[in-house]
Amino acid sequence: MDKAYIKVLYQPNLENPILVAGLPGLGNVGIMVARLLTEHIHAKLFAELYSPVLPDYTRTDENGLCSLLCFRFFTSEENRRLLILIGDAQPPAEDISAYYEICGDILDFVSKIGCKFIITVDGVPVTYAQRVIYVAGTSKRTAEKYALMGAKVYTNGKIIGIPGLLLGLAKIRGISGICLLSPILDLISDQEATFNAYKFLRKILGSGSENKSLQ
Amino acid sequence: MDKAYIKVLYQPNLENPILVAGLPGLGNVGIMVARLLTEHIHAKLFAELYSPVLPDYTRTDENGLCSLLCFRFFTSEENRRLLILIGDAQPPAEDISAYYEICGDILDFVSKIGCKFIITVDGVPVTYAQRVIYVAGTSKRTAEKYALMGAKVYTNGKIIGIPGLLLGLAKIRGISGICLLSPILDLISDQEATFNAYKFLRKILGSGSENKSLQ
Amino acid sequence: MDKAYIKVLYQPNLENPILVAGLPGLGNVGIMVARLLTEHIHAKLFAELYSPVLPDYTRTDENGLCSLLCFRFFTSEENRRLLILIGDAQPPAEDISAYYEICGDILDFVSKIGCKFIITVDGVPVTYAQRVIYVAGTSKRTAEKYALMGAKVYTNGKIIGIPGLLLGLAKIRGISGICLLSPILDLISDQEATFNAYKFLRKILGSGSENKSLQ
Amino acid sequence: MDKAYIKVLYQPNLENPILVAGLPGLGNVGIMVARLLTEHIHAKLFAELYSPVLPDYTRTDENGLCSLLCFRFFTSEENRRLLILIGDAQPPAEDISAYYEICGDILDFVSKIGCKFIITVDGVPVTYAQRVIYVAGTSKRTAEKYALMGAKVYTNGKIIGIPGLLLGLAKIRGISGICLLSPILDLISDQEATFNAYKFLRKILGSGSENKSLQ
Numbered sequence: 001m002d003k004a005y006i007k008v009l010y011q012p013n014l015e016n017p018i019l020v021a022g023l024p025g026l027g028n029v030g031i032m033v034a035r036l037l038t039e040h041i042h043a044k045l046f047a048e049l050y051s052p053v054l055p056d057y058t059r060t061d062e063n064g065l066c067s068l069l070c071f072r073f074f075t076s077e078e079n080r081r082l083l084i085l086i087g088d089a090q091p092p093a094e095d096i097s098a099y100y101e102i103c104g105d106i107l108d109f110v111s112k113i114g115c116k117f118i119i120t121v122d123g124v125p126v127t128y129a130q131r132v133i134y135v136a137g138t139s140k141r142t143a144e145k146y147a148l149m150g151a152k153v154y155t156n157g158k159i160i161g162i163p164g165l166l167l168g169l170a171k172i173r174g175i176s177g178i179c180l181l182s183p184i185l186d187l188i189s190d191q192e193a194t195f196n197a198y199k200f201l202r203k204i205l206g207s208g209s210e211n212k213s214l215q
Numbered sequence: 216m217d218k219a220y221i222k223v224l225y226q227p228n229l230e231n232p233i234l235v236a237g238l239p240g241l242g243n244v245g246i247m248v249a250r251l252l253t254e255h256i257h258a259k260l261f262a263e264l265y266s267p268v269l270p271d272y273t274r275t276d277e278n279g280l281c282s283l284l285c286f287r288f289f290t291s292e293e294n295r296r297l298l299i300l301i302g303d304a305q306p307p308a309e310d311i312s313a314y315y316e317i318c319g320d321i322l323d324f325v326s327k328i329g330c331k332f333i334i335t336v337d338g339v340p341v342t343y344a345q346r347v348i349y350v351a352g353t354s355k356r357t358a359e360k361y362a363l364m365g366a367k368v369y370t371n372g373k374i375i376g377i378p379g380l381l382l383g384l385a386k387i388r389g390i391s392g393i394c395l396l397s398p399i400l401d402l403i404s405d406q407e408a409t410f411n412a413y414k415f416l417r418k419i420l421g422s423g424s425e426n427k428s429l430q
Numbered sequence: 431m432d433k434a435y436i437k438v439l440y441q442p443n444l445e446n447p448i449l450v451a452g453l454p455g456l457g458n459v460g461i462m463v464a465r466l467l468t469e470h471i472h473a474k475l476f477a478e479l480y481s482p483v484l485p486d487y488t489r490t491d492e493n494g495l496c497s498l499l500c501f502r503f504f505t506s507e508e509n510r511r512l513l514i515l516i517g518d519a520q521p522p523a524e525d526i527s528a529y530y531e532i533c534g535d536i537l538d539f540v541s542k543i544g545c546k547f548i549i550t551v552d553g554v555p556v557t558y559a560q561r562v563i564y565v566a567g568t569s570k571r572t573a574e575k576y577a578l579m580g581a582k583v584y585t586n587g588k589i590i591g592i593p594g595l596l597l598g599l600a601k602i603r604g605i606s607g608i609c610l611l612s613p614i615l616d617l618i619s620d621q622e623a624t625f626n627a628y629k630f631l632r633k634i635l636g637s638g639s640e641n642k643s644l645q
Numbered sequence: 646m647d648k649a650y651i652k653v654l655y656q657p658n659l660e661n662p663i664l665v666a667g668l669p670g671l672g673n674v675g676i677m678v679a680r681l682l683t684e685h686i687h688a689k690l691f692a693e694l695y696s697p698v699l700p701d702y703t704r705t706d707e708n709g710l711c712s713l714l715c716f717r718f719f720t721s722e723e724n725r726r727l728l729i730l731i732g733d734a735q736p737p738a739e740d741i742s743a744y745y746e747i748c749g750d751i752l753d754f755v756s757k758i759g760c761k762f763i764i765t766v767d768g769v770p771v772t773y774a775q776r777v778i779y780v781a782g783t784s785k786r787t788a789e790k791y792a793l794m795g796a797k798v799y800t801n802g803k804i805i806g807i808p809g810l811l812l813g814l815a816k817i818r819g820i821s822g823i824c825l826l827s828p829i830l831d832l833i834s835d836q837e838a839t840f841n842a843y844k845f846l847r848k849i850l851g852s853g854s855e856n857k858s859l860q
């Protein structure tokens with residue numbers, strides 16, 4: 001295996017879906033938000049992305065069934081405009097090209113199924129409790145729009161790893177998107193930051209009757 | 216040399232063979248079990264896999280003959296349903312893609328010669344002596360089956376390196392298999408763990424008159 | 431994304447342009463000199479080079495707009511014989527192939543638009559203040575020529591990273607060039623070294639009425 | 646530049662040449678022996694191999710002329726059966742695939758010009774002065790043959806880096822060869838070990854009137 005392999009379980013019936021991507025990161029915010037959303041819309045697994053840049057071990061579950069680490073894509077019959085990505089792991093920190101490769105693989109796949117807008121969610125470490133959600137976007141106008149909905153523009157910062165790179169690469173492909181960053185005090189697992197990010201995400205996803213306003 | 220090269224010494228006469236893979240790992244269990252089995256069935260070397268991800272030195276033997284490190288495949292006239300793999304080395308720990316690459320190379324080769332079932336063998340470090348053999352499988356049913364033969368299901372664990380990755384990659388290709396893990400107290404070379412694993416392996420290999428029950 | 435991607439904003443009207451390349455390096459001399467020159471000739475951005483060997487984060491600006499790190503190419507209506515490259519970052523120090531790859535990508539692009547001469551600018555650490563500019567070239571004659579204009583030949587040294595490698599790779603493609611090295615005392619940002627290098631660069635760029643003498 | 650590039654200065658008139666390869670290594674023995682041989686037969690540079698796995702800097706000479714690091718091939722009108730390789734540098738130690746890649750590139754090139762036998766030369770660290778030359782070969786018979794000429798068979802050892810890997814890779818391509826290892830006390834530059842290795846090399850090169858006996 002020298003490049004990514006995507007196992008498609010079934011072809012979902014999507015309409016210009018928005019991708020919500022939750023990846024392992026700071027405070028585990030991204031993954032937990034994506035899981036909450038998955039449960040909320042009763043989304044089902046429809047594709048798995050395997051890649052040689054993900055860690056080289058397999059996990060066994062409670063039945064002794066072993067599986068490679070992968071990135072999972074979910075969608076729901078209830079909401080044909082949402083596509084959710086949950087990643088098991090990020091590539092090793094020192095392998096920069098791996099980050100570009102896996103983000104390119106994700107974009108190849110989601111743009112083929114019609115995705116034109118991406119929302120990544122991550123934590124951002126702070127030194128005192130804050131309830132604000134920061135937003136950065138692939139255009140000034142996009143960032144401003146979500147600022148008007150209650151987020152604070154994330155100015156002069158860095159967005160590290162897949163949550164940032166996915167957006168940066170989307171932009172040069174002509175795909176729009178935003179990154180929501182929730183301030184965290186706990187680097188491992190920050191429940192409150194997760195809940196704040198989830199609430200804001202639900203607010204913006206519900207803002208247009210057909211989510212059209214997002215694009 | 217930028218990818219694996221397989222030198223086939225002769226074409227063996229195999230019938231849906233099971234692959235038993237012993238690789239350098241914890242307690243040296245995998246390699247020692249594979250060597251015992253090779254001797255038991257009088258298996259002969261029929262192919263060598265060379266790869267640019269294996270260490271960059273050559274060894275010389277007692278005659279001054281120098282050879283690259285490689286993975287060796289053995290088979291026997293006595294048992295046309297067994298294929299044994301013994302590996303000289305694993306890739307460097309930090310080169311994750313290398314693990315995916317070499318496992319893919321192994322699977323390409325063995326599936327071309329009809330292999331549909333894989334058994335990897337490794338040690339698993341424990342803190343007190345245990346005689347049990349743990350088993351994980353590419354399906355819940357497979358793991359259960361070997362549990363019924365006396366193994367203990369390896370739940371909620373990790374299988375690191377080639378023994379785990381080979382199984383994980385086999386699974387997404389539709390090849391079944393199990394990993395047998397023997398508890399070790401000695402990380403370098405654990406004879407007793409090796410013997411226990413070998414005994415269990417012989418038991419399951421002998422369980423079907425033609426090994427059919429394995430598949 | 432597994433290789434460089436160049437986004438061309440518009441096709442500039444160039445005539446055998448000279449490339450002046452300023453990259454992150456010692457004393458930040460290269461980038462600062464390239465920026466001064468860009469302002470001086472009112473050069474405008476016309477192309478961006480994105481590469482999977484550049485760092486794996488995105489930056490956000492004062493408007494929350496996020497962008498990948500990249501190498502930017504500038505040119506000016508005022509001077510159709512100048513092409514300026516400003517790089518955001520160098521690849522990680524331990525990834526040697528990445529340096530060859532990105533230098534090759536730069537040379538592919540600039541040679542396609544007719545560039546036949548390259549000037550790289552960097553700092554060189556010294557232990558006491560010096561006002562000299564060192565020069566190395568892709569031929570003995572080239573180095574000598576700029577020595578006659580006031581530079582000192584950079585003998586028996588090393589030019590590390592993109593400023594050196596770009597020149598070395600240009601040479602084997604039949605493209606000529608020089609590297610200007612300005613002695614620095616401050617490794618992070620040396621203003622005086624930058625000013626000295628910029629003055630010398632302006633001198634040699636202005637030396638031919640049509641810059642022809644450079645080639 | 647993403648793979649090796651060989652610049653051929655002229656086509657030499659060779660007859661089944663033997664390659665003598667001197668690479669940076671222990672005690673600098675390999676390079677010094679290859680240089681002595683180059684001077685002795687008045688060999689001239691005829692090809693240069695550039696590779697993205699060699700260090701990412703350029704050197705400048707006493708005239709300010711800058712050049713990439715490379716591997717140089719020499720041959721002589723006086724002896725059409727000798728081909729000499731002198732390498733500027735080895736790839737970084739942790740980049741194992743780089744070693745396989747550059748050795749493959751060397752073998753591709755020399756086998757295309759008819760080379761069927763390879764002699765690599767290196768130092769081997771010892772703790773007390775020894776005048777012996779160790780030999781390892783691509784076959785038991787080859788090693789024995791040079792043992793009869795006065796070398797000692799290098800048993801149960803490792804030959805690290807290009808001197809070993811080049812031989813190991815040659816073997817699986819059906820090219821024969823030996824490695825001469827001269828015991829060194831000085832890891833940086835061992836003159837006496839160099840001289841001993843050179844003397845033995847001259848002896849075996851002179852042993853056949855047309856070097857035929859080597860093959």
